[in-house]
Amino acid sequence: xxxxxxxxxxxxxxxxxxxxxxxxxxxxxxxxxxxxxxxxxxxxxxxxxxxxxxxxxxxxxxxxxxxxxxxxxxxxxxxxxxxxxxxxxxxxxxxxxxxxxxxxxxxxxxxxxxxxxxxxxxxxxxxxxxxxxxxxxxxxxxxxxxxxxxxxxxxxxxxxxxxxxxxxxxxxxxxxxxxxxxxxxxxxxxxxxxxxxxxxxxxxxxxxxxxxxxxxxxxxxxxxxxxxxxxxxxxxxxxxxxxxxxxxxxxxxxxxxxxxxxx
Amino acid sequence: xxxxxxxxxxxxxxxxxxxxxxxxxxxxxxxxxxxxxxxxxxxxxxxxxxxxxxxxxxxxxxxxxxxxxxxxxxxxxxxxxxxxxxxxxxxxxxxxxxxxxxxxxxxxxxxxxxxxxxxxxxxxxxxxxxxxxxxxxxxxxxxxxxxxxxxxxxxxxxxxxxxxxxxxxxxxxxxxxxxxxxxxxxxxxxxxxxxxxxxxxxxxxxxxxxxxxxxxxxxxxxxxxxxxxxxxxxxxxxxxxxxxxxxxxxxxxxxxxxxxxxxxxxxxxxxxxxxxxxxxxxxxxxxxxxxxxxxxxxxxxxxxxxxxxxxxxxxxxxxxxxxxxxx
Ligand SMILES: Cc1cc2nc3c(=O)[nH]c(=O)nc-3n(C[C@H](O)[C@H](O)[C@H](O)COP(=O)(O)OP(=O)(O)OC[C@H]3O[C@@H](n4cnc5c(N)ncnc54)[C@H](O)[C@@H]3O)c2cc1C
Ligand SMILES: Cc1cc2nc3c(=O)[nH]c(=O)nc-3n(C[C@H](O)[C@H](O)[C@H](O)COP(=O)(O)OP(=O)(O)OC[C@H]3O[C@@H](n4cnc5c(N)ncnc54)[C@H](O)[C@@H]3O)c2cc1C
Numbered sequence: 001x002x003x004x005x006x007x008x009x010x011x012x013x014x015x016x017x018x019x020x021x022x023x024x025x026x027x028x029x030x031x032x033x034x035x036x037x038x039x040x041x042x043x044x045x046x047x048x049x050x051x052x053x054x055x056x057x058x059x060x061x062x063x064x065x066x067x068x069x070x071x072x073x074x075x076x077x078x079x080x081x082x083x084x085x086x087x088x089x090x091x092x093x094x095x096x097x098x099x100x101x102x103x104x105x106x107x108x109x110x111x112x113x114x115x116x117x118x119x120x121x122x123x124x125x126x127x128x129x130x131x132x133x134x135x136x137x138x139x140x141x142x143x144x145x146x147x148x149x150x151x152x153x154x155x156x157x158x159x160x161x162x163x164x165x166x167x168x169x170x171x172x173x174x175x176x177x178x179x180x181x182x183x184x185x186x187x188x189x190x191x192x193x194x195x196x197x198x199x200x201x202x203x204x205x206x207x208x209x210x211x212x213x214x215x216x217x218x219x220x221x222x223x224x225x226x227x228x229x230x231x232x233x234x235x236x237x238x239x240x241x242x243x244x245x246x247x248x249x250x251x252x253x254x255x256x257x258x259x260x261x262x263x
Numbered sequence: 264x265x266x267x268x269x270x271x272x273x274x275x276x277x278x279x280x281x282x283x284x285x286x287x288x289x290x291x292x293x294x295x296x297x298x299x300x301x302x303x304x305x306x307x308x309x310x311x312x313x314x315x316x317x318x319x320x321x322x323x324x325x326x327x328x329x330x331x332x333x334x335x336x337x338x339x340x341x342x343x344x345x346x347x348x349x350x351x352x353x354x355x356x357x358x359x360x361x362x363x364x365x366x367x368x369x370x371x372x373x374x375x376x377x378x379x380x381x382x383x384x385x386x387x388x389x390x391x392x393x394x395x396x397x398x399x400x401x402x403x404x405x406x407x408x409x410x411x412x413x414x415x416x417x418x419x420x421x422x423x424x425x426x427x428x429x430x431x432x433x434x435x436x437x438x439x440x441x442x443x444x445x446x447x448x449x450x451x452x453x454x455x456x457x458x459x460x461x462x463x464x465x466x467x468x469x470x471x472x473x474x475x476x477x478x479x480x481x482x483x484x485x486x487x488x489x490x491x492x493x494x495x496x497x498x499x500x501x502x503x504x505x506x507x508x509x510x511x512x513x514x515x516x517x518x519x520x521x522x523x524x525x526x527x528x529x530x531x532x533x534x535x536x537x538x539x540x541x542x543x544x545x546x547x548x549x550x551x552x553x554x555x556x557x558x559x560x561x562x563x564x565x566x567x568x569x570x571x572x573x574x575x576x577x578x579x580x581x582x583x584x585x586x587x588x589x590x
Contacts (some may be wrong), residue, residue, distance in 0.1 A: 017399050035532055041572045097378055098371040126398070126538075127380055129368035129417075132336065136372035140379060141337060141448040144365055147507050157452070161503065161520050164274045164455035165513055167334060172448040182507035216375070224377025224414070228406035238550075240562065243571025250579045253551070254587060256567050262469070262528045263493065263584055 003045045004060045004111055005081060006104060006118035006130065007038040009072035017124055019229050025094060026124050032068060034075040037119030039186035044149060044179050046080040046187075053151045058082050060111060064092060064103055064141055070202065078189035078197040085111070087208040094219030096226075097125075103134025103217050106210045108138060115156075116176040120145055131178035142176040143169055147183045244262075265298035265390065268352040269340055272362055274455060276309040281358030283321050284423030288385060289356045290322025290565070295387035297447040300326045302342050302433070306333045312435050313545070319431035321465055326433045334454045336365035337446040343442050344373045351565045354392050356385075360422025375400065378415040379407035380390070381538070383422045392416065401538065401562050418544045420519045430548050460535060461514025464498040465580060471515060472500035472544070476533020476554065476573060480510040485570075485577040492581040494588065502540050518543035532573045536561025542561065553577070 011017050015030035042061070049056035053227035061076035061084040063069045087107045095103060108116060116138070121128045128144065135142030150157040156171045160180065171177070189197075208213060215221055239256070243249040255261045267289040272279040300474035302323040304310050307330065315326040327346045331338040343355060343366065344420065355370055357363030364380060382401040394407040394416045407414075421447040464470060473486040474531060483499070490497045501511040503518060517524055519539040529547035535556060536552065536559055544550070545564060552565035553573050562568040 009564075018438075019399070019403060019405075072446075093297045097368065098376065101368070101372060104299070111391070118522055128364050129371075129378065129380060132365045132368035135337075135445075136340065136369040139443065141445045142365070142369075142474040143449070145361060156479050160361075160440075161507065161513070162334065162362065162455075163272065163279060163520055166458055168452040168456070169335065170450045170452050175448065180507065182504065219354040221408060222377065223371075223375065223411045224379055224404045225408050225410070226379075228455075229403050230400075230406075232401060232404050235564070238562070238564075238566040240568040240570065242557075242577060243569060246575050246579055249569060249571060249576060250583045253567070253569065253580055254583050257584075258587075262549065263587055 001054050001056050001114045002058045002060070002111070003056060003115045003117060004062055004113040005038070005041050005045050005076065006110055006116065007042070007063050007072050008013045008035045009033070009063065009065050009069040010035045010123040013123065014085050021151065021229070023245045024229070028244050032071065034072040035119055035122050037121055037123065037181055040179050040181050040183055041117040041119050042076055042079045043184045043186040047184060048151055051151070057110065058070050060085060060113070062087065062107055063125050064088070064100060064107070064233050070173035073202055074197045077200045078193045079186065083201040083203070086202060086204045087210070088204060091207050091214050091218050092238060094222065095217050096222035096224045097127045097129050098133055099217045099222045099262060102132065102137055103207065105134045105137035106212045107205060108134065110210050114174045116140070118176070120178055120180045131176050138176065139153065140174050140176050141171050143171060144178040145180045146177050147180040149179070149183065265293065265296040266350070266352045266510060267298060267300045267354045268343060268347060269300060269356045269365055270343065270363065271302045271304050273304065273306060273310070275545045276314070278318070279358065279360065280425065280435070281360050281418070281420055281423070283287050283425045284585055285356050285358035285418060285483065286318055286321040286323050286392055287426040288423035292392055293323045293384050296390050296392065297378045299324045301327060301352070303327045303329070303339065303346060305329045305331045305339050305342050312351060315435045316432045320427045320432035321425060322428065322431065326435045327438050328435055329438045331442065332442065332451060333361070334451050335449055336369055336418060337363055337449065338442055339366045340369040340373060341442050341446055342438060342440050343370055347413065350583050355565060357417045357518060358423060359418050371415050371455055374413050376413040376415050377407070377409045378417065379418040381419045382416050383419050384401065385416055396522040400563070421523055426450060448532065457513055458506070458509070462498065462512055462514045464500055464515055467496050467498035469493050469495070469497040469530070470500045470524060471497065471530045472502070472525045472534060473505060473511070473532050474502040474534035475504040476504065477510070482533070483511055485573065489530070489577050489581045492584040499577070502534055503572055505533065531565070532577060535559050536564065553589070
C-alpha cells in the first residue's frame, strides 16, 4: 500500500496571523512551521505501517506552496515520510480551496496512492474542506474528522463525530481521509531523523509537470474572491483577573457572581 | 434564473435545525435576486411526501427527493450535481454542521465552483449573493464574491434563523440518480452513536464546562464539585477534545457537532475557546473563563477572564461558593 500525506506550511502559532492589506492574502513573512494538524496525518500513516495489518511500501509527503514550504516537507520526512514532493509554481499563487484541491489532486494522480491522508484543518485558512475537493477529483470516497481508523482487508473502518453522535463508516480503498486531532498523539522526531531528513528524496514539480490546467488555478482561476477585509462589530472587552493570590482571585470571582445574582 | 438549492439533513425522521435555517435563509435571499429556494433530501422510506412538503413552511417551493444512503456526503454530491445540471441553480447553500462542509466542497470540485465556509451572513448585491465569513479567530471578516455559474455557501452553525410561514407546502419531485462508483465505496456501519451517559444539560441555568486543560479524566471531579457547589439547576458540560478522548459523555458536549446552549452562566475551565466550541455557547448571558494562557481565544469573548491554574482555583472557588450559600 502507498500512502500520500498532504502537508502545509503555516505561520507559526506564536506569530500573530494577519492579512496583508496590499495583497489581500495571508501575511507569510514571519516564522513558519508545519501545520500542527498535519502531524496527526503523518502519525496515522506511521501507525498503519507499524500496525502490520497491511504492508505499507511507501509514505510520500506532498505540499503545494512557495519555496519556503520545503521546510514543511523536511519536517514531514523527519516524522517518518520516506520521500516528498513539492508542487511549486508562481501560477498557483492565490488559489482558493477549489483550485488548491484540484492542483493537489493532479499531483496525487501521478502518484496513484491507495490512501491519501490529510489534517482536519490548516491553522491559517481553516477551510476544513481540501480533503473533500481532492477526493472528488480523484474519484475516491472521503471522510473528514476521522478519529479512529483500522485497516481490514482492503477497507478502512473509520469513526468520527458528526451531527448526531459518533458514526462508524466502512470505506473501501483507495480513499481520502482527513484525520481529527484526537486520532493520535504525534511522536517527536529524533535528532537522527531530523539530521537524516535532508537526505531523503525531495522532488520539485511545476504545474505543467503534473498536467494542471493553468486556467483553473491561481488567483485568476479561482471562482471565489475573498476581499473587503474588515473588523467585526466591536464587543466591549471583559474584565480580566491575573491569578497571583488565589484567595483574592476567588473573592473577586465570588463578588462578580453575587453582583450578577448568580449565587 | 437565480434559484438557490439547499441540502436538508435528517435523522430518524426529523429534519436538522441548521438545515431548516438554510432553507429559510435560501428562501429570503433567493427572493431578493428574483429566484426560488429548492431543497434536496436523500434517504429512505422515512422521507414521506408529507415530511418533504413540510419544507414549504420554511420557504422551499420544491423538494428534490432521492433514495440513497443517509449520513454520507458523496451520494448527496451526486444528487445535487444532477439537480443543478438539470435545473441550473445559481447557488448552493448549507447550514452548519459537518456534512454540509463535505458536500459543499465536493460539489465545488465537481462543478468548478467557488466555495465559502463558516459564513455568518449572506446578502444580495447587484442581483448576486455575497457571503461574509469571519476569519482568523473571528478577528476579521472577509467578503466572498463568486465567479462562474454556481456559488457555494456553507453557513456557520446557528448563523441562519429558521423562519416559518403559514400554509407553505413544497412540491415534491423524485429524482433518479446513478450514484458514482466511489459513492458506493463507503457504507454506514453505525450512525449517531451516543457515547457515555445520557446527561441532560440543555435546560440548566448554570453550566460548568471542562476542556483538555483538566489534564486527565479525573480532572472532571473538580468541575463536578464546582457544579455541586453552585447547586440548583447546574450541570456539567464539555468540549469535543475531551469527549473524543472518552473523558466525558457526548451528551454533555457543547459546540458545532454538539449542543447549543445559552444558560445564565457558562463557566469554562481549561477550554481554549475554538470557534467550533464558541458557536455553541456564545449566547450565554454571562461567560467566565479560567485558563492559564493569557492569549487563549476564549478571553476574547468572556465577560470575566481569570488567567491562572484551574487546579488551584476550582477547588477554592467551590469552597467559597459553598461557604457563601451556607452563610
Ligand atoms: C483567512 C483565510 C480565509 C480563507 N477563506 C477561503 C474561503 O472562504 N474560500 C476559499 O475557497 N478559500 C479561502 N481561503 C484560501 C484557502 O485557505 C487556500 O486555498 C488554502 O490553500 C486551502 O485552504 P486551507 O489550507 O484552509 O484548507 P483546509 O481544508 O483547512 O486544510 C486541510 C488540510 O488540507 C491539506 N492542505 C491544505 N492546503 C495544502 C497545501 N497547499 N499543500 C498540501 N496540503 C494542503 C493539509 O493537510 C491541511 O491540514 C482562505 C484563506 C485564508 C488565509
Ligand atoms: C468540524 C469540527 C467540529 C467540531 N465540533 C466541536 C464541538 O462541537 N465542540 C467543541 O468543543 N469542539 C469542537 N471542535 C473542536 C475544536 O476545534 C477544538 O479542538 C476543541 O474545542 C478544543 O477543546 P479544548 O478547549 O478542550 O482543548 P484545547 O484547545 O487543547 O484547550 C485546552 C486549554 O486549556 C488550557 N489549560 C491547560 N492547562 C490548564 C490549567 N492547568 N489551568 C487552566 N487552563 C489550562 C490551555 O491553555 C488551553 O487553552 C470541532 C472541530 C471541527 C473541525
